[in-house]
Amino acid sequence: MQSVDSILPKKVRIDDVIREVRSYLENPDLELIRRGYVFAMKHHEGQWRKSGAPYVDHPVATSYLLARMRLDAVTITTGLLHDTVEDCATVDSEMVKELFGEEIASLVEGVTKIGQMQFSSLEHQQAENFKKILMATARDVRVILIKLADRLHNMFTLEYVAREKRERIARETMEIYVPLAHRLGMQWVKTALEDLSFRFLNPRAYYDLVLRLSRGRKEREKYIEEVLALLKDLLGQHNIQGEISGRLKSIHSIYRKMQAQNLEFEEVMDIIAFRIILASVAECYEMLGLIHSLWKPIPGRFKDYVALPKANMYQSLHTTVIGLKGERMEVQLRTQEMHRVAMFGIAAHWRYKEGAATDKDGQKFDWLRQLMEWHRETEDPRAFLAGLKTDLFSDEVYVFTPKGDVLAFPKGATPVDFAYRIHTQVGGSCVGAKANGRMVPLRYEMQSGDRMEILTRKDQKPSRDWLQFVKTSTAKQKIRAYLKEEETERSLAAGHTILEKELSRYKLSMGKLEKAGDLLRIAQKYNYHAVDAMLAAIGYGKLSVKYVLQELVEPEKLEAGPVESAIDRLLKPLKRKKSESIKIQGIDDVLFRMAKCCSPVPGEAIVGFVTRGRGITVHTADCAIAATLDDERRVEVEWGEGGGQKTVATTIAVLAQDRAGILAAITSAIGSLEINIHEIHSTNLEDNNAEIHFVLEIKNIQQLQKMLAEIGKIKGVQSARRLRG
Numbered sequence: 001m002q003s004v005d006s007i008l009p010k011k012v013r014i015d016d017v018i019r020e021v022r023s024y025l026e027n028p029d030l031e032l033i034r035r036g037y038v039f040a041m042k043h044h045e046g047q048w049r050k051s052g053a054p055y056v057d058h059p060v061a062t063s064y065l066l067a068r069m070r071l072d073a074v075t076i077t078t079g080l081l082h083d084t085v086e087d088c089a090t091v092d093s094e095m096v097k098e099l100f101g102e103e104i105a106s107l108v109e110g111v112t113k114i115g116q117m118q119f120s121s122l123e124h125q126q127a128e129n130f131k132k133i134l135m136a137t138a139r140d141v142r143v144i145l146i147k148l149a150d151r152l153h154n155m156f157t158l159e160y161v162a163r164e165k166r167e168r169i170a171r172e173t174m175e176i177y178v179p180l181a182h183r184l185g186m187q188w189v190k191t192a193l194e195d196l197s198f199r200f201l202n203p204r205a206y207y208d209l210v211l212r213l214s215r216g217r218k219e220r221e222k223y224i225e226e227v228l229a230l231l232k233d234l235l236g237q238h239n240i241q242g243e244i245s246g247r248l249k250s251i252h253s254i255y256r257k258m259q260a261q262n263l264e265f266e267e268v269m270d271i272i273a274f275r276i277i278l279a280s281v282a283e284c285y286e287m288l289g290l291i292h293s294l295w296k297p298i299p300g301r302f303k304d305y306v307a308l309p310k311a312n313m314y315q316s317l318h319t320t321v322i323g324l325k326g327e328r329m330e331v332q333l334r335t336q337e338m339h340r341v342a343m344f345g346i347a348a349h350w351r352y353k354e355g356a357a358t359d360k361d362g363q364k365f366d367w368l369r370q371l372m373e374w375h376r377e378t379e380d381p382r383a384f385l386a387g388l389k390t391d392l393f394s395d396e397v398y399v400f401t402p403k404g405d406v407l408a409f410p411k412g413a414t415p416v417d418f419a420y421r422i423h424t425q426v427g428g429s430c431v432g433a434k435a436n437g438r439m440v441p442l443r444y445e446m447q448s449g450d451r452m453e454i455l456t457r458k459d460q461k462p463s464r465d466w467l468q469f470v471k472t473s474t475a476k477q478k479i480r481a482y483l484k485e486e487e488t489e490r491s492l493a494a495g496h497t498i499l500e501k502e503l504s505r506y507k508l509s510m511g512k513l514e515k516a517g518d519l520l521r522i523a524q525k526y527n528y529h530a531v532d533a534m535l536a537a538i539g540y541g542k543l544s545v546k547y548v549l550q551e552l553v554e555p556e557k558l559e560a561g562p563v564e565s566a567i568d569r570l571l572k573p574l575k576r577k578k579s580e581s582i583k584i585q586g587i588d589d590v591l592f593r594m595a596k597c598c599s600p601v602p603g604e605a606i607v608g609f610v611t612r613g614r615g616i617t618v619h620t621a622d623c624a625i626a627a628t629l630d631d632e633r634r635v636e637v638e639w640g641e642g643g644g645q646k647t648v649a650t651t652i653a654v655l656a657q658d659r660a661g662i663l664a665a666i667t668s669a670i671g672s673l674e675i676n677i678h679e680i681h682s683t684n685l686e687d688n689n690a691e692i693h694f695v696l697e698i699k700n701i702q703q704l705q706k707m708l709a710e711i712g713k714i715k716g717v718q719s720a721r722r723l724r725g
């Protein structure tokens with residue numbers, strides 16, 4: 001019987017690792033692996049496992065398991081180092097980077113990150129956790145593979161861990177790591193993790209099965225030999241080369257079958273699976289036909305995973321036939337390549353690709369790119385990682401908090417979204433952010449796997465600009481709520497000033513009136529519950545100060561007095577009928593101000609917003625900021641006849657090849673339309689491209705559009721667009 005314990009020698013030595021690596025890698029970087037080993041030895045010195053073994057046994061065993069997964073030297077070395085940063089006071093990330101390079105350092109960091117993740121409610125969030133692990137590490141799948149090897153070795157030594165912890169770890173393994181290994185197509189890893197977890201979660205059932213299986217062992221071996229001989233004959237008769245084996249299914253899979261079909265152990269018929277590995281797909285089908293002609297197939301048990309691979313890319317033909325003694329006999333047929341994929345999953349694919357590649361520097365590879373490429377190549381939706389596909393291209397990103405928790409955000413979410421998710425206070429006072437230790441702008445789009453950190457300052461306040469780029473509704477709501485409150489405060493102060501000023505014209509004291517209760521009476525008359533609410537309404541422009549005055553001043557005096565205040569003059573346009581829009585006569589109209597965020601150009605569609613104390617601000621109709629403004633303040637505006645007499649400073653961005661003469665071509669196109677150029681800035685990009693910004697004096701939208709079209713025609717120009725804000 002093939003026990004899970006046969007996977008790992010009792011004590012693994014670095015030579016075992018190296019022997020294993022040599023068996024599948026042609027020119028492995030053994031020097032690197034040895035250096036990793038010496039480093040781990042040195043820094044784990046004096047540390048011990050719960051089993052009493054030196055700590056370094058664990059990283060060595062982990063790297064051995066990675067070698068059994070047939071991974072590259074970099075991954076094997078990372079296996080040796082994977083616990084040094086977290087567990088050795090003498091080691092930090094920088095040191096690993098210096099000694100072993102960026103790639104290994106970032107793999108170690110990834111493994112450490114996963115180790116810090118918390119899986120709080122396993123039962124309910126299993127799928128969610130999956131996604132989180134996968135997404136957080138999607139940059140380099142090797143991180144997951146190292147974590148799998150790490151967990152696998154920990155499962156082998158779980159008996160030394162305290163009982164409650166033991167159960168928690170076994171459950172987590174069963175619920176998270178087993179499905180993960182399955183999804184990555186790594187069959188032997190999955191089976192091993194599963195049997196080990198089962199052993200700790202249900203020791204009675206596990207050892208009961210072990211006992212029952214050992215009882216029938218002799219008979220079973222004899223039976224296997226008989227069938228193997230028959231199959232061998234069959235191959236020989238038809239001159240087909242093939243490798244035949246018969247093996248006991250895993251303990252947990254037998255147990256699962258008993259549970260699912262409510263069977264006693266004796267009733268489980270197919271505890272043995274026969275496997276034939278053949279040279280070609282055609283031979284697989286041929287052999288299948290031969291088996292079916294010799295033994296009667298059980299209807300409904302034939303599965304063609306060759307034509308329809310499983311989601312993890314597993315391929316094989318499965319059939320169950322009625323054997324010699326009337327027993328059920330399961331046979332799996334596959335090619336050598338299918339077998340490799342079945343055993344090594346994602347790792348097998350990578351190795352296959354590497355073998356085909358001409359790149360001599362075969363140690364270096366980028367898992368994610370491989371994955372992505374693979375997705376692009378395969379149009380078969382059932383192909384490997386089909387399930388992952390949706391995850392990889394999902395609309396969510398997963399990022400880490402400084403504590404290592406994983407948070408999900410919609411794609412495109414920014415540090416501000418992150419900050420608001422942590423706490424409203426943090427959101428409101430964030431001034432900067434770091435992603436993976438590097439400063440990023442607040443409008444940075446977070447990437448899966450980023451470790452985010454928010455910098456705050458007490459006197460920072462939420463900005464209206466943030467509404468332009470935040471993606472989560474919580475952040476939006478909280479920013480709006482803050483702005484509204486701030487606005488109320490400002491309106492209150494403004495209302496106070498306005499009323500006090502107007503009252504003083506009539507020699508009235510606001511303080512006295514308030515004490516006498518006059519202001520509250522007036523407020524209530526106009527349906528405001530408090531004086532402050534009325535003042536805010538005055539400041540905001542909802543209530544004309546005139547209505548307050550007429551309650552306090554005799555009509556004759558009021559008539560005679562200074563009739564119109566500046567505020568009332570300003571509000572006049574608002575009182576016009578809705579259908580009637582305000583015409584902008586000239587750019588410099590006192591009442592109008594062009595919004596800086598979108599700098600409207602005469603002739604294009606615009607909207608106006610009343611801004612207290614600043615008249616009306618004009619935005620373009622499609623301006624993102626305008627879309628966030630209060631609808632109550634919106635007024636219809638249009639360009640008047642005077643519009644367009646002056647020019648508007650407008651910035652455009654041109655993406656072009658960085659070649660001689662291109663700048664001259666663009667400037668002459670601009671000049672030919674009699675447009676003045678204020679400024680030019682050029683930024684060199686990758687691939688010999690440059691982004692050039694021009695600040696121009698534009699007369700109207702037609703002129704702007706015509707110019708952009710002209711620039712677009714220039715050879716070497718990829719795009720020309722107007723820049724906002």
Ligand code: MN
Nearest residue numbers: 058082083150
């Ligand atoms: Mn470890």
